[in-house]
Amino acid sequence: MAKESIKARQKKREKIVLKYAKIRKRLKLSNNYKLLQKLPRNASPVRLRNRCSITGRCRGYMRKFGISRIMFRHLVSQGLIPGVKKVSW
Template sequence: MAKESVKARQKKREKIVLKYANKRKILKKSGDYELLQKLPRDASPVRLRNRCSITGRCRGYMRKFGVSRIIFRSLVSQGLIPGVKKASW
């Protein structure tokens, strides 16, 4: 489980990216890279990291479901994800 500070930092970055998205788009289109550099670092969407919505784990993240592989297995075995079942052959 990730530290609460890491999860909070990620949420903060997501808000900042949304806040500056239009401004970044306009500055990139006009080619004004000096003003683009003066924006906050966290305004860049590259600094975001995919994280599990439950634990905050960043590795083993399954994009389609929004959770890490560990949480995914437990949710599937409990039958909480519709249309997914454990493979057996």
């Protein structure tokens, strides 16, 4: 489990990215890099990190399901993810 402060920081960044998205796009199209640099650093979508929606873990993230590999295995073994079943041979 990620610390609550890291989860909160990620949510804060997501809000800031959405807030400045139109401004960033307009400044990039007009090649006005001076004003683009004046925007907050967290306004850049590059600073976002994919995190598990349940635990906040950033490594082993499965984009299709939005969760980490550990939670994926846990939920699949319980049968909570439809269309996916545990492989055995």
